[in-house]
Amino acid sequence: DIKDVGHKYYLELELEDVLDKDSTVNCTAEVLYHLGNKNIAPDVQFTLEGELKSTEEADHVFYTRIRSLEKELVAENIPDSHGHVPPELEPLHLLAWVASGYLVWQNSTENTQLQLAQIKHVKQVKRSDEYLQFDYVVLLHEMVSQEIIPWEMTVLWHPRDGVQVTWNSRQPGHTSG
Amino acid sequence: QFSTGGSARPAIWVDTGIHSREWVTQATGIWTANKIAEEYGQDPSVTAILDSMDIFLEIVTNPDGFAYTHSSNRLWRKTRSLNAGSRCVGVDPNRNWDAGFGGAGSSSDPCSDTYHGPFPHSEREVKAIVDFIRGHGNVKSVISIHSYSQMLLFPYGYTVAPSPDHQEMNELAKKAVSDLAAVYGTKYTFGSIADTIYMAGGTTVDWAYDHGVKYSFTLELRDTGRHGFLLPSSQILPTATETWPALLDIMVHALEHPY
Numbered sequence: 001d002i003k004d005v006g007h008k009y010y011l012e013l014e015l016e017d018v019l020d021k022d023s024t025v026n027c028t029a030e031v032l033y034h035l036g037n038k039n040i041a042p043d044v045q046f047t048l049e050g051e052l053k054s055t056e057e058a059d060h061v062f063y064t065r066i067r068s069l070e071k072e073l074v075a076e077n078i079p080d081s082h083g084h085v086p087p088e089l090e091p092l093h094l095l096a097w098v099a100s101g102y103l104v105w106q107n108s109t110e111n112t113q114l115q116l117a118q119i120k121h122v123k124q125v126k127r128s129d130e131y132l133q134f135d136y137v138v139l140l141h142e143m144v145s146q147e148i149i150p151w152e153m154t155v156l157w158h159p160r161d162g163v164q165v166t167w168n169s170r171q172p173g174h175t176s177g
Numbered sequence: 178q179f180s181t182g183g184s185a186r187p188a189i190w191v192d193t194g195i196h197s198r199e200w201v202t203q204a205t206g207i208w209t210a211n212k213i214a215e216e217y218g219q220d221p222s223v224t225a226i227l228d229s230m231d232i233f234l235e236i237v238t239n240p241d242g243f244a245y246t247h248s249s250n251r252l253w254r255k256t257r258s259l260n261a262g263s264r265c266v267g268v269d270p271n272r273n274w275d276a277g278f279g280g281a282g283s284s285s286d287p288c289s290d291t292y293h294g295p296f297p298h299s300e301r302e303v304k305a306i307v308d309f310i311r312g313h314g315n316v317k318s319v320i321s322i323h324s325y326s327q328m329l330l331f332p333y334g335y336t337v338a339p340s341p342d343h344q345e346m347n348e349l350a351k352k353a354v355s356d357l358a359a360v361y362g363t364k365y366t367f368g369s370i371a372d373t374i375y376m377a378g379g380t381t382v383d384w385a386y387d388h389g390v391k392y393s394f395t396l397e398l399r400d401t402g403r404h405g406f407l408l409p410s411s412q413i414l415p416t417a418t419e420t421w422p423a424l425l426d427i428m429v430h431a432l433e434h435p436y
Contacts, residue, residue, distance in 0.1 A: 081247075115405055143326075146269070147290050
C-alpha cells in the first residue's frame with residue numbers, strides 16, 4: 001500500500017510457452033495500480049530471467065503466407081463452439097491473444113479479471129507498406145461481472161517489429177439480446 | 178434419479194449446466210451419469226452410497242439458455258426469460274436463490290450477466306429445484322457444477338462471515354481437490370465462495386446450506402482462462418474423469434456423516 005499513490009504488487013511468475021509446455025522462463029514483475037483515476041492502466045515493470053525461444057522461422061512462414069494471399073483473409077468464431085481452431089488459423093488466434101493482452105492491460109483494475117473469450121471476426125486489410133494488418137472483433141470475458149465485452153481492434157504485425165494495437169474501441173453490450 | 182429402492186432415502190443432488198455457456202459441465206454430467214450406473218456393484222464406494230442413498234442428477238439445468246448457445250450465442254449465461262420493461266433478456270440463475278438475494282455480486286440491471294431477477298426464485302428453472310429439494314425433505318448434499326476457474330467452493334458467497342461448518346467443509350474440500358489433482362495433475366484452489374472467487378448473493382449453494390443441506394459445494398471445472406468457456410472437446414473426458422474422485426469424496430462423506 002503506497003500512500004497517496006496506489007497499491008503495488010510484487011510477483012514471481014513462471015512463464016510457460018503455449019506451444020511447448022516444457023519450455024518455461026522465470027519472471028519477476030511489479031504492478032502498480034493507481035489510486036483514484038481508474039482510467040489509467042497499471043504500471044508494469046518486469047524482468048525475464050532467461051531467454052524466450054526464437055520464433056523467426058515460424059514468423060517468416062506466416063508472414064510470407066499471408067502476404068501471398070490473393071484474397072484478403074476473413075474468418076469468424078475462433079475458436080469455434082467446440083473449442084477448435086483450424087491449424088491454418090492458429091497464428092491469427094495467437095496474434096489476437098497477444099493483442100488482447102494489451103487491451104486487458106490497459107483496462108485492468110484490482111477488481112477486474114479479463115480474458116480473451118473468442119475472436120468473433122477477423123479481417124485482413126492489405127497495406128502498401130510491409131506490415132500485416134488485421135481488424136479484429138474480439139470478445140473479452142470479465143470474471144467478476146461475468147460480462148462478455150465485444151471489442152474492436154486494429155492489429156499491425158511484422159516479424160521484425162512484433163505486435164502493435166494501433167486502434168481499439170470497446171463496443172456496447174453483448175447481452176442485450 | 179439413481180436409486181436401489183427404499184423410500185425417501187437421504188439424497189445427493191447434483192446439477193450441471195445452470196449457466197448455459199459452461200458446456201464442459203453438461204458434458205461432464207452425462208459422463209458422470211454413465212459412471213454412476215457403471216460403478217454400482219463394481220466400486221465399493223458407489224455401491225455403499227447407492228445402497229443407502231439416492232442420487233439426483235440434473236444435466237441441462239438451464240435448457241432455454243443451452244438451446245440459445247447452440248442457435249444464437251455461444252456465450253449466453255442466463256435464462257431466457259423476458260424482463261418486464263426491458264429489451265434485455267434473462268436472469269442469472271445463480272443469483273436468483275433466496276439467500277442473500279440482491280446482495281453484493283449481483284445486479285439489479287436486467288441487461289447484466291449477474292441480474293438477480295425481479296424476486297427470489299422468479300426463474301422456473303430455480304423454482305423447480307427449490308420445490309423439489311423442499312418437497313423431498315431429505316437431501317443431504319447439493320453439488321452445483323460450473324466452469325471455469327478450477328475451484329471447489331462452499332458457503333458463503335453472500336457474506337464473508339465463515340459458515341458454522343467452515344472447518345469441516347474446508348477439510349473435505351482439501352481432500353477432494355487433492356484426489357482430483359492425483360488424476361492428471363490439475364490444480365484446484367478451494368475455500369468459501371466469498372474468500373476464493375468473489376462475493377455473490379443469491380447462489381444455489383448458499384440457499385441449500387441455509388435450508389439445512391450441510392454438504393453444499395460448487396465446483397468450477399477446467400480451465401483457468403486459456404480456453405475458458407470454449408474448452409476444446411478433447412478435454413471433456415479428462416475433465417469428467419478427474420472430477421469424479423472429488424464428487425465421490427463429497428458423496429462418501431455425506432454417507433459416512435449422517436445428520
